[in-house]
Amino acid sequence: MTDEQGFQKPKPGFATIAVHAGQNPDKWNGAVVPPVVMSTMYKQAPEGHKGYVYSRSANPMRDTLQECLAALEGAKYAFTFASGQGATTSITSLLNKGDHLVSIDDVYGGTSRLMRENLPRHGIDVTFTDITDLDKLENAIQDNTKMVWLETPTNPNCTVVDIAATVQLVKKRGDIIVVVDNTFLTCYLQRPLDFGADIVMYSLTKYMNGHSDVVMGAAVLNSQEIADKLRIIQKSLGIVPSTFDCYQVNRSLKTLSLRMERHKATSLVIAKWLQKQPNVIEVLHPGLSTHKGHEVSKRQTSGHSGVFSFRHTGGLKESRKLLSCFKVFILAESLGGYESLAEIPSIMTHKSVPPPQKAQLGITDSLVRFSIGLEDPEDLIKDLENAFKETFNN
Numbered sequence: 001m002t003d004e005q006g007f008q009k010p011k012p013g014f015a016t017i018a019v020h021a022g023q024n025p026d027k028w029n030g031a032v033v034p035p036v037v038m039s040t041m042y043k044q045a046p047e048g049h050k051g052y053v054y055s056r057s058a059n060p061m062r063d064t065l066q067e068c069l070a071a072l073e074g075a076k077y078a079f080t081f082a083s084g085q086g087a088t089t090s091i092t093s094l095l096n097k098g099d100h101l102v103s104i105d106d107v108y109g110g111t112s113r114l115m116r117e118n119l120p121r122h123g124i125d126v127t128f129t130d131i132t133d134l135d136k137l138e139n140a141i142q143d144n145t146k147m148v149w150l151e152t153p154t155n156p157n158c159t160v161v162d163i164a165a166t167v168q169l170v171k172k173r174g175d176i177i178v179v180v181d182n183t184f185l186t187c188y189l190q191r192p193l194d195f196g197a198d199i200v201m202y203s204l205t206k207y208m209n210g211h212s213d214v215v216m217g218a219a220v221l222n223s224q225e226i227a228d229k230l231r232i233i234q235k236s237l238g239i240v241p242s243t244f245d246c247y248q249v250n251r252s253l254k255t256l257s258l259r260m261e262r263h264k265a266t267s268l269v270i271a272k273w274l275q276k277q278p279n280v281i282e283v284l285h286p287g288l289s290t291h292k293g294h295e296v297s298k299r300q301t302s303g304h305s306g307v308f309s310f311r312h313t314g315g316l317k318e319s320r321k322l323l324s325c326f327k328v329f330i331l332a333e334s335l336g337g338y339e340s341l342a343e344i345p346s347i348m349t350h351k352s353v354p355p356p357q358k359a360q361l362g363i364t365d366s367l368v369r370f371s372i373g374l375e376d377p378e379d380l381i382k383d384l385e386n387a388f389k390e391t392f393n394n
């Protein structure tokens with residue numbers, strides 16, 4: 001089932017699941033909104049405990065959020081962590097010394113740092129490759145490859161990876177766990193498990209929470225074998241989120257579908273406006289038919305979120321000028337909140353990418369990245385019109 005633009009329709013019942021899954025008021029003496037229980041320990045009877053013992057291992061608010069997250073993904077299990085990085089640390093802790101991991105080359109910077117600096121010290125080999133090229137992926141897989149890590153769309157170019165084709169190739173080569181970082185689209189716009197991925201990883205800090213006031217991560221999956229291991233990892237590494245943060249994210253999920261629809265619609269309006277500007281060279285937005293990943297996006301997503309980039313005819317001076325003229329857009333890193341942000345990847349989010357790789361990925365000083373928020377689209381366009389006039393004198 002596709003929409004007017006040819007994208008997959010969002011999963012029926014998504015908004016209802018977001019409101020109700022895991023939220024049974026009978027669990028809380030009838031309270032419709034889950035109460036925040038701060039206690040770190042639970043009273044036991046001499047015969048045993050009633051489900052909860054110590055809140056690092058499990059607690060009612062975290063369970064409520066995890067149940068909701070799993071249901072939204074159509075999955076059996078969800079685990080939350082103190083940050084997206086905490087989720088990545090925990091997921092990669094499934095690997096043993098001597099194992100090999102293949103990651104997409106333009107992976108999120110923090111993921112790349114962990115894979116380059118941390119995993120090798122624990123005896124895990126990592127190969128970065130352009131996973132969009134299946135021949136390169138095939139060549140990168142070794143006999144000891146145990147995990148393939150991808151992100152789609154990537155940052156800041158919005159390169160799209162065909163999840164189904166990737167999984168098909170990887171699974172032919174053995175029992176290899178495929179992890180998809182789904183931070184940019186959320187389970188409302190893309191559900192990697194439906195295409196055969198094993199684990200969906202999130203920085204909930206971004207769209208899933210969407211209010212720029214919580215740092216948290218998650219892993220969502222169906223395999224009981226992996227879930228049993230992750231449950232022990234969550235408890236023993238202890239990279240767990242706070243109860244209050246779980247409350248905030250659980251609340252934010254109630255509006256996820258509404259927010260994502262708005263991010264999607266406004267970002268497409270702005271992408272199309274940018275395409276018409278004489279000083280814009282290219283707009284990297286998978287919702288546009290000119291984007292390389294447009295066809296794959298139509299097959300595996302329900303549209304694109306608010307994060308995308310464009311390239312203009314100027315250089316660093318013009319990028320800086322443009323950003324200094326904004327009155328509505330805020331100059332900041334991060335993404336996925338209700339507020340619109342603009343940044344220059346080459347000197348901000350992607351500053352530490354080595355120059356040759358930067359050049360290869362097209363991360364030049366004329367590339368500007370947006371995270372389109374929930375403001376009135378007309379006000380964002382007005383802000384852009386003014387900034388373009390000031391910067392390019394037209």
Ligand SMILES: *Cc1c(COP(=O)(O)O)cnc(C)c1O
Nearest residue numbers: 083084085108181183203205216
């Ligand atoms: C932010 C981000 C992360 C890391 O998450 P934190 O919550 O900041 O630790 C991982 N992947 C992607 C794609 C991100 O945008």
